[in-house]
Amino acid sequence: MLKTISSARHLYNIGDYQQALQEYLDLAATYPKNVDIILMIGNCYDRLEQKKEAMSWYEKALHEDKNNILAMSNYATSLYENQDYKKARQLAQKALKLDSTNIQSYINLGNIEYLEKNFDQALRNYEQAYALNPENYITCVNLANTYFDMKNYEKAADFAKQSIKQDSNQVMSWTILGNAEFELENYADSVKAFSQALKLDSNDYWLHNYISQAYQKLANWSEAFSEAWQAIELSSGEDSQHINFGYMLYESSLEKEDELIQKYARLWLQKYPDNQIAQHMGNSVLNDSIPARANDEYLKNIFDVFAPDFEQVLASLEYRAPQEISEYLQSLFLKQKNPKLKILDAGCGTGLCGNFLKSYSKLLGLYGVDISEKMLSEAKKKNIYHKLYCDELEHFFATQKQQFDMVVSADVFTYFGDLSKVVSGVSKSLTSKGRFIFTVSENYVNDNDYFLHSSGRYLHSQKYIENLLVNNCFLIEKIKKCKLRNEGSNQVFGFLFAAQKTN
Numbered sequence: 001m002l003k004t005i006s007s008a009r010h011l012y013n014i015g016d017y018q019q020a021l022q023e024y025l026d027l028a029a030t031y032p033k034n035v036d037i038i039l040m041i042g043n044c045y046d047r048l049e050q051k052k053e054a055m056s057w058y059e060k061a062l063h064e065d066k067n068n069i070l071a072m073s074n075y076a077t078s079l080y081e082n083q084d085y086k087k088a089r090q091l092a093q094k095a096l097k098l099d100s101t102n103i104q105s106y107i108n109l110g111n112i113e114y115l116e117k118n119f120d121q122a123l124r125n126y127e128q129a130y131a132l133n134p135e136n137y138i139t140c141v142n143l144a145n146t147y148f149d150m151k152n153y154e155k156a157a158d159f160a161k162q163s164i165k166q167d168s169n170q171v172m173s174w175t176i177l178g179n180a181e182f183e184l185e186n187y188a189d190s191v192k193a194f195s196q197a198l199k200l201d202s203n204d205y206w207l208h209n210y211i212s213q214a215y216q217k218l219a220n221w222s223e224a225f226s227e228a229w230q231a232i233e234l235s236s237g238e239d240s241q242h243i244n245f246g247y248m249l250y251e252s253s254l255e256k257e258d259e260l261i262q263k264y265a266r267l268w269l270q271k272y273p274d275n276q277i278a279q280h281m282g283n284s285v286l287n288d289s290i291p292a293r294a295n296d297e298y299l300k301n302i303f304d305v306f307a308p309d310f311e312q313v314l315a316s317l318e319y320r321a322p323q324e325i326s327e328y329l330q331s332l333f334l335k336q337k338n339p340k341l342k343i344l345d346a347g348c349g350t351g352l353c354g355n356f357l358k359s360y361s362k363l364l365g366l367y368g369v370d371i372s373e374k375m376l377s378e379a380k381k382k383n384i385y386h387k388l389y390c391d392e393l394e395h396f397f398a399t400q401k402q403q404f405d406m407v408v409s410a411d412v413f414t415y416f417g418d419l420s421k422v423v424s425g426v427s428k429s430l431t432s433k434g435r436f437i438f439t440v441s442e443n444y445v446n447d448n449d450y451f452l453h454s455s456g457r458y459l460h461s462q463k464y465i466e467n468l469l470v471n472n473c474f475l476i477e478k479i480k481k482c483k484l485r486n487e488g489s490n491q492v493f494g495f496l497f498a499a500q501k502t503n
Helices: 002-013 017-030 037-045 051-065 067-082 084-098 103-115 121-130 137-149 153-167 171-183 187-200 205-217 219-235 241-255 258-270 276-286 296-316 319-333 354-360 375-378 393-399 421-427 462-471
Strands: 343-346 365-368 389-390 404-409 430-441 451-452 458-460 474-487 491-501
Touching: 002 017, 002 037, 002 365, 017 037, 017 258, 037 051, 051 067, 067 084, 067 103, 084 103, 103 121, 121 389, 137 171, 153 171, 153 430, 171 187, 171 205, 187 205, 205 219, 205 241, 219 241, 219 258, 241 258, 241 276, 241 296, 258 276, 276 296, 296 375, 319 354, 319 430, 319 474, 319 491, 343 354, 354 365, 365 375, 375 389, 393 421, 393 474, 404 421, 421 430, 430 458, 430 474, 458 462, 462 474, 462 491
Parallel strands: 343 365, 343 404, 365 389, 404 430
Antiparallel strands: 430 491, 451 458, 474 491
């Protein structure tokens, strides 16, 4: 038996898991209750990525010896990997009661807390494991990852470096280090770390994406475009990579990198003629054609991608459109605490305006419409809307039968050039004396009604909006020029319009 176990162990150690598994299964037929053999069968299945089979063998080992610490920790790991967090937590806690020095159980508990976004508790568990063995690679890389998500980038970089000392052949360590150095604005060091990661895995398109952003910060636009283009190609044209490439084109236009813009924008348009992100943003920077509005598919794709982090991104841009609308409403209803209004939040997104509109619509209800299902999913979590609709605005106003006392739209018309159908639709959807409050970005480029900016967003002239409102039976109550947001190092100005329907 010893010779056979030694042979199976050797096969396992050299990575021949399939042959090792067969030898351990043969041994288990003769020694069905041997816990060590049962555990090794589970380990072989785990290495072969057959997780459910591994879990069943760890469960068998625990059945044979209910206090076996290794069986508990391995089974807990399998449960965690199969998303049974409750049972995994119970087993890990039981293992620690029997052996308070069991590192794997601390790691399991940390992983569960991390996935549930309890970062402080995850950190405490990882720190317990680190105190027991500061040279454990998994512990160090998990600490690095957790500190990164907690925005403690210096600590994240420190632990990433520690994990690299223990194993320099792991992509994750170099990736975390690259991202941490990027956030610390150490862009040259970020490039070095991502370069090491790419040596280990040159097919990871996100790594090409990350390093392209670092090169961009170093104003090395040639490398930035080259890497961003590889990210698109390697991802087979994933929307997130197209969006990143589009914004890189826009940001390079601010730096007057005209030769590179011409080269890559035209290549992009030629290679991906059916991708609406490429078509809209590519033509925007080239100013080749100006469609009347952004394509539905483009809008759905771009906002579906941004939905989970949308509010954090806008906060970083000092986005002020909702605040401007909120301040106007406060002045308008100064003496009326609970106006009985039925309100539509047009292009509601994740519900940034809904947060304050709810106080004006408690009796008759707050409604929202947006083209992005994922944005609506985020808005729904806030439980502030009476009903949410997934629709494009022109179509929504043309087909819905409801009447509203107020329509509010914050920074939505930046994706429309020609606003005639939208304004006409709003007018038809408002009750007599109903109000329309919205923002638009200012066309400072030329004297046209609207202009498609290289950012992919439309700018509108004040006079164009005034004429549209008057021609659709609105009395203009307020026009305020204001800052709406930042784009890079530039401030974006626009107008707050408030109008009341006259019939």
